Amino acid sequence: MAPRIRRSGGPSGRRSGSGRRALTAYLFLAPFLALFLIFxxxxxxxxVWISLHSWNPLLPIHRWLGLQNYIDLFTPGSVTSGDFxxxxxxxxxxxxxxxxxxxxxxxxxxxxxxxxxxGGSIFRGIFFAPYVxxxxxxxxxxxxxxxPQNGVLNNLLGLIGLPNGxxxxxxxxxxxxxxxxxxxxxxxxxxxxxxxxxxKGINAELxxxxxxxxxGAIRKFWSVTLPGLRPVMAFVTxxxxxxxxxxxxxxxxLTKGAPxxxxxxxxxxxxNEGLSQNQMGAASAMSYVLxxxxxxxxxxxxxxxxxxx
Amino acid sequence: xxxxxxxxxxxxxxxxxxxxxxxACSGSGGSSGGGGAVxxxxxxxxKVTVTFWNGWTGxxxxxxxxxxxxxxxxxxxxxxVNPVGMQWADISAKMPLAIKAGKGPDLTVAHGDDIATYAAxxxxxxxxxxxxxxxxxxxDFPSGLYxxxxxxxxxxxxPWSVTPLGLYxxxxxxxxxxxxxxxxxxxxxxxxxxxxxxxxxxxGEWVDGYVFTGTFEFESLLWQYGGDLFNKDVSKATFxxxxxxxxxxxxxxxxxxxxxxxxxxxxxxxxALIAGKTAFNWNGIWQTSNTALLKDEWTAAPxxxxxxxxxxxxxxxxxxxxxxxxxxxxxxxxxxAFVKWMNExxxxxxxxxxxxxxxxxxxxxxLVKSYPNLKPFLxxxxxxxxxxxxPGIPNAEATITVALNNALLxxxxxxxxxDQQAAKADQLLQQNKQQYGG
Numbered sequence: 001m002a003p004r005i006r007r008s009g010g011p012s013g014r015r016s017g018s019g020r021r022a023l024t025a026y027l028f029l030a031p032f033l034a035l036f037l038i039f040x041x042x043x044x045x046x047x048v049w050i051s052l053h054s055w056n057p058l059l060p061i062h063r064w065l066g067l068q069n070y071i072d073l074f075t076p077g078s079v080t081s082g083d084f085x086x087x088x089x090x091x092x093x094x095x096x097x098x099x100x101x102x103x104x105x106x107x108x109x110x111x112x113x114x115x116x117x118x119g120g121s122i123f124r125g126i127f128f129a130p131y132v133x134x135x136x137x138x139x140x141x142x143x144x145x146x147x148p149q150n151g152v153l154n155n156l157l158g159l160i161g162l163p164n165g166x167x168x169x170x171x172x173x174x175x176x177x178x179x180x181x182x183x184x185x186x187x188x189x190x191x192x193x194x195x196x197x198x199x200k201g202i203n204a205e206l207x208x209x210x211x212x213x214x215x216g217a218i219r220k221f222w223s224v225t226l227p228g229l230r231p232v233m234a235f236v237t238x239x240x241x242x243x244x245x246x247x248x249x250x251x252x253x254l255t256k257g258a259p260x261x262x263x264x265x266x267x268x269x270x271x272n273e274g275l276s277q278n279q280m281g282a283a284s285a286m287s288y289v290l291x292x293x294x295x296x297x298x299x300x301x302x303x304x305x306x307x308x309x
Numbered sequence: 310x311x312x313x314x315x316x317x318x319x320x321x322x323x324x325x326x327x328x329x330x331x332x333a334c335s336g337s338g339g340s341s342g343g344g345g346a347v348x349x350x351x352x353x354x355x356k357v358t359v360t361f362w363n364g365w366t367g368x369x370x371x372x373x374x375x376x377x378x379x380x381x382x383x384x385x386x387x388x389x390v391n392p393v394g395m396q397w398a399d400i401s402a403k404m405p406l407a408i409k410a411g412k413g414p415d416l417t418v419a420h421g422d423d424i425a426t427y428a429a430x431x432x433x434x435x436x437x438x439x440x441x442x443x444x445x446x447x448x449d450f451p452s453g454l455y456x457x458x459x460x461x462x463x464x465x466x467x468p469w470s471v472t473p474l475g476l477y478x479x480x481x482x483x484x485x486x487x488x489x490x491x492x493x494x495x496x497x498x499x500x501x502x503x504x505x506x507x508x509x510x511x512x513g514e515w516v517d518g519y520v521f522t523g524t525f526e527f528e529s530l531l532w533q534y535g536g537d538l539f540n541k542d543v544s545k546a547t548f549x550x551x552x553x554x555x556x557x558x559x560x561x562x563x564x565x566x567x568x569x570x571x572x573x574x575x576x577x578x579x580x581a582l583i584a585g586k587t588a589f590n591w592n593g594i595w596q597t598s599n600t601a602l603l604k605d606e607w608t609a610a611p612x613x614x615x616x617x618x619x620x621x622x623x624x625x626x627x628x629x630x631x632x633x634x635x636x637x638x639x640x641x642x643x644x645x646a647f648v649k650w651m652n653e654x655x656x657x658x659x660x661x662x663x664x665x666x667x668x669x670x671x672x673x674x675x676l677v678k679s680y681p682n683l684k685p686f687l688x689x690x691x692x693x694x695x696x697x698x699x700p701g702i703p704n705a706e707a708t709i710t711v712a713l714n715n716a717l718l719x720x721x722x723x724x725x726x727x728d729q730q731a732a733k734a735d736q737l738l739q740q741n742k743q744q745y746g747g
Contacts, residue, residue, distance in 0.1 A: 054743070054744065056430075056744055057406070057409075058405050058406075058409065058430035058431070058432070059430060059431075059744065059745075060431075078736075079736040079737065079739075079740055082733075083733075143574075147574045147577065147580075148570075148572055148573070148574050148577070149570055149573060149574065149577045149580075149581060149586070150574075150577060150580045150581065150584065151574075165570070165572075167571075167572035167574075169574055170572040170573070170574050170718070171572050171718055256519065256575065258518065258519070258714050258718075259518075259714055259715065259718045259720055260714050260715040260718070260720055260721075261711055276401075276402070276703075276704075277701070277704045278405075279740075
């Protein structure tokens, strides 16, 4: 009743009432908005400006180049195009190879842990534990474990009579297998926790109804669990694609981008170009191209997953 | 990876933010490039603290440095030197922007191939007077070293230490293969030793396709065959010359002839030597202070002569005075006094696995008596080649390792790998010239 009464109080009262509420809302949003403007919008706009120059932050003069940094990226044989697109290719390989595992493995673990099993919370802790570690820790640790000649893994394989010369960190495709495997081990726990929360949110009555209709465990998974998880899945796949496309630390520490530059990801190349070689202009241009591609993929992804809702 | 994403975003934001602040001050601070200079003479001013960044984080180096600094501080009442140790890579990453923001150290140690870049970026003060005060000229150092600390006619780096490559050998492995523990010095002797080891089932010298130390080995061989990394004015890469191809072919042949496994990981070579899996390793003088190696029966020798002349790769470290925004002249002057005192007391530095750069200290008979392990490295100083100095050169140098890696893993032929990366290096050299001027 209250809103109706207020609404009947005349046009001026309505405006001031909703105005005050809007003001309160904006005040609550202001701290985040300020941070967002300072740390996201300003650098983003400034980055466009930088990308139009030959921008070495340590030199006093930044030469105006117009769109040359972007044109270079699309001109075969220029100083940046070959390396950039190779690194984009490496990023694509890693993303395509890792995302399915990073979604399916946590989903299966989450479904298992959602059963009422003994020690469920202990397992949850165990699966989540690697995520707590920093990339430097996991990178260095796995480099020792996977060293082709002196590593633990190849030694163990040798002991049980399997081939013990696999170049896990040195040559492709093994390096990709290592990078994907480590990443799955490392971050699956995070996706698992989110999916588990999603599973808890599915109405138990739906499962009961499905049981009464004679559905088995598999049928219930496809007909109740997956549809119930759709919004959560859309979130998990999108964030996983984005984070896989931004992979940096694992390659940087485990393979150094080798063999040659095969496992050098886009972020690794951009970081090197911008922060080590001080070519901020070219690096910013690359970031925007990467951003445009990732934004497109994210939009398509949300459209696809949200379509049948 | 979400954390990675957040960190990356933060890093980018910080980097760009710094870019913003730099752009803001570039109007006023822009002319600082090479403007200031260190004065000669001792420091007699008020008490100051001199902050000094260095990459000497290894156990013995840290201890020796701490001892020297303590001694210096005790004998200089108006100077307190505060050494800050961090990884070399962290210094390269942090120092330039810190200096531009006025938060850098007063004194730093830099590798030879960084001096020109820093000088061109206006990060350093001219040190001609300080060098003169020390009585230094090119003749006081191994040939070619002093010039490497100069940029556009001014001296910016004062040489402190040199760190050549040498041939390390595990004597237990040699003895087990029935070889004498006299280390091979020529190609014939070296190949014979590798063949004998091979017949006993030992892959005698593992080669890796990474900077440490495959790249250093390749560069040594390139010079031995009479080649060079870049042309004289550093405008063109020449490591794909015939000499370069011979050098790289020799390393690639190690794999095909069975002297080395095919896909050695970074540091796999030295780890294999320590573990007694291989007999030889081309590695830097810094390994003489590697405590893991000391458990083995090891020895070192000058690198064997494989090509037509003797040559070996060496790096160097130099003192450099920092041109912070608003740098305190007193602190710089105090730093100069510290550098002078350190170079006069540099003999003990040999204990940290580096050779003092100053000829008179290094060649003093007492040095080799105190540090007999360093004898082979001392012998190499007559024919050591130092890193190329040219602003921005690290990006072009990095292409060499890519070529090496591709060829050693059999991804490309030796010639194709070198040619492709030399073309890449040419583009980068041209970019450097455009940015930093000829």
